[in-house]
Structures are given as C-alpha cells and as structure tokens.
Amino acid sequence: MRRPHVTILGGGSWGTAVASIAARNAPTTIWARDEATVEDINTRHINSRYLGDLPINPALRATTDLAQAVAQADVLVLGVPSQACRAVLGEAADHLRPWVPVVSLVKGLEQGSQLRMTEVVSEVLPGHPVGVLNGPNIAREIVQGYAAAATLAMPDQQLAESLQGILRSTMFRVYTSTDVVGVEVAGALKNIFAIATGFGDGLEAGDNTRAMVITRSLRELTRLGVAMGGHEQTFSGLAGMGDLIATCTSPHSRNRRVGIMLAQGKNLDEIAAELKQVAEGVKSSSVVVELAREHGVEMRIAREVDAVINHGQAVVKAYRGLLREAPEHEFHGESW
Ligand SMILES: NC(=O)C1=CN([C@@H]2O[C@H](COP(=O)(O)OP(=O)(O)OC[C@H]3O[C@@H](n4cnc5c(N)ncnc54)[C@H](O)[C@@H]3O)[C@@H](O)[C@H]2O)C=CC1
Numbered sequence: 001m002r003r004p005h006v007t008i009l010g011g012g013s014w015g016t017a018v019a020s021i022a023a024r025n026a027p028t029t030i031w032a033r034d035e036a037t038v039e040d041i042n043t044r045h046i047n048s049r050y051l052g053d054l055p056i057n058p059a060l061r062a063t064t065d066l067a068q069a070v071a072q073a074d075v076l077v078l079g080v081p082s083q084a085c086r087a088v089l090g091e092a093a094d095h096l097r098p099w100v101p102v103v104s105l106v107k108g109l110e111q112g113s114q115l116r117m118t119e120v121v122s123e124v125l126p127g128h129p130v131g132v133l134n135g136p137n138i139a140r141e142i143v144q145g146y147a148a149a150a151t152l153a154m155p156d157q158q159l160a161e162s163l164q165g166i167l168r169s170t171m172f173r174v175y176t177s178t179d180v181v182g183v184e185v186a187g188a189l190k191n192i193f194a195i196a197t198g199f200g201d202g203l204e205a206g207d208n209t210r211a212m213v214i215t216r217s218l219r220e221l222t223r224l225g226v227a228m229g230g231h232e233q234t235f236s237g238l239a240g241m242g243d244l245i246a247t248c249t250s251p252h253s254r255n256r257r258v259g260i261m262l263a264q265g266k267n268l269d270e271i272a273a274e275l276k277q278v279a280e281g282v283k284s285s286s287v288v289v290e291l292a293r294e295h296g297v298e299m300r301i302a303r304e305v306d307a308v309i310n311h312g313q314a315v316v317k318a319y320r321g322l323l324r325e326a327p328e329h330e331f332h333g334e335s336w
C-alpha cells in the first residue's frame, strides 16, 4: 500500500520538529516561505534560524512552492502562527484534494473572529476532517530526542488512530482524544498563563508564587474551557496541566519570556525584536478576555495579562492588584 504523503505548512521551530518526526514514518514535505530555510533543510538538514544546528531528519524535503506541497498532501499539517493561518489556508485551498485530513499544531485564537484554528480550517476548507495536536512540546527538546507526549484530538477516533502512527516516534508519544474543543482551548490559553507566570518570575517572586499562579491558572483555564464545550478531564491532561507545566516553567518558552521581559520594563516592540519568534499569548490575550466575558466566566489572571499587554498596565500593579483580591473557596469560588 502507498504510504500517505504528509505536508506541513510552516517552517518555524514547531513545524520543523513535527515534520522531522513525520519524515520517519512517511514521505514528508515542509512548506516554508523563506528560501534560506528551505535551502538549510534540504542541503544541511538543519533549520538554523529556528533550531540552531540541531540535526533534523535528512529524509525531510522542503519547498517554497505552496501549490506543489499542498497538491501532493494526503495529510495536511498546519504550523504557521494563528494570525497567518486563514491567509495561508486560503492560498492552499485550490490545491488541496477533497477529504484530505488537516491537523493543526497552532496554539492561538484568531483576533476579530475569536475562532479556534480548527474552526478557521473548517471555514476555509469545508468538508475536510480536522483535528489538533497539542501538548507540552518545547520544539527544540523534541528535535533533540528527549521523551515527550501530546494529544491528537479529532471527532473521528479511527482517523485519529491512523494519523497517530504518522505523527509519533518512540520518543514522541501521541495519545488520542475526541475532545477537539478542550485540547485546542487548553493549548491557546496556557500561553496567557505562561505570560502571567513570567510576570512573577520577572519580579523574582519565587517558586511558591510560580506554583500558585500555575495552579490557579489551571482553574481559570478549565472554567472557560468547560464553558466553551471542552471536557473537564481534558484540562488535567497533556494539553492542559501538562502544557501549563512546560510553558510556565521552561526557560525556552517564548510566552513566559514575554512575561519576564515585560516585568523587566521592556515594551512589546523590544520584546518582539529580541524573540524573533511567535509568542501566541500576546495576540490571544484580548480574545480570551472577550470570550470570558461572553461566556460569563471570571478570569482575573487573564484580565491582568490583557491589561498589561493591551492597556499599558504596569506588571507590578497587576501583581499587587491580584494579591488584593480576597480568595474564596478553592474549587467553588470565582476568585483567582
Ligand atoms: N515552538 C514550539 O515549541 C511550539 C509551538 N507551537 C505552536 O506552533 C505554532 C507555530 O509556532 P512556531 O513554529 O513555534 O513559530 P516560529 O516563530 O518558530 O515560526 C513561525 C513560522 O511561520 C512562518 N510564518 C509566519 N507568518 C507567516 C505568514 N504570514 N505566512 C507564511 N508563513 C508565516 C515563519 O516564517 C516561520 O517559518 C504556534 O501556534 C505555536 O504556539 C506548538 C507547540 C510547540
């Protein structure tokens, strides 16, 4: 039987990491808009801009030709930042064969529409089965071959099981789920809370503060996720608790670093210039606050992150403001 061809859209750190795994299991092409990245992957088997000199699978092919990459896809994987997804999918639409499944790797929400990326896929590519792969997955550690796990959520469990075999390796364990909403909301929200954790770390508040922010963030994340239709248990799984732990504690997390740098008094332009990579929480923070309002869910931590990022609030004021609020019952209250 012919092995399915995997096409990944997006030649950044995570698209490259997942493509490198898929290339062990199936013929795999990665589309990147940047010539130098394509050249790097095809000839030197590295992605120096995003992953330094870490070796990636030499079987992986890269191209700047979107039409050609998409036309050969039996499975399409979406790995560009959330605010670029609609435009990239729009360009891909005319070239993609019917019914080809689409898997989103993206952990962001679309500004304006407030949509999750699987919803954007369904709008731009109607009729295609769509799912999401999320979990505690710092790209460079996965390329280095350290053990990790993620959850692939799709409404069709059988399809998820067939894609599981393409996206996993011995060191990258892919679990399945049918809770697309829960897995996807968890992946997007944890970035806002990683920024909040970064605030505490940037203010040198200590380990207890970090643990408090992570744990209370999980409550906030779960409340909104359930209100949006996610299953409660999903939020204690890999895409929820797992990714909160990784992103809120890793020195590699870009969202956490955004929080640290804001606490150090840098502005968003300076931070973007320093990071040179996407930190999805910056753009998703306003969307999360809008969604919380619409669903009637109190999200104090997320509101402070939004206030700092979008309304000029000082980090130290956000921190003190949170501490002034009286705590309620740990599990039944609405306080943070
Ligand atoms: N890096 C990581 O460890 C992980 C990232 N993710 C998620 O994966 C998604 C992609 O992130 P990364 O690969 O980390 O980002 P990145 O910043 O490393 O790379 C982004 C890639 O998208 C491309 N891109 C940006 N705007 C574009 C546009 N308008 N059209 C076409 N290409 C465009 C860039 O050229 C680059 O190749 C994000 O939603 C992120 O949250 C998920 C798990 C792990």
Ligand SMILES: O=C(CO)COP(=O)(O)O
Pocket (backbone or CB within 6 Å): 107, 135, 136, 137, 138, 139, 191, 194, 243, 246, 247, 252, 253, 254, 255, 256, 278, 279, 280
């Ligand atoms: O999603 C990630 C880890 O699971 C990557 O986090 P950052 O985008 O904050 O680097």
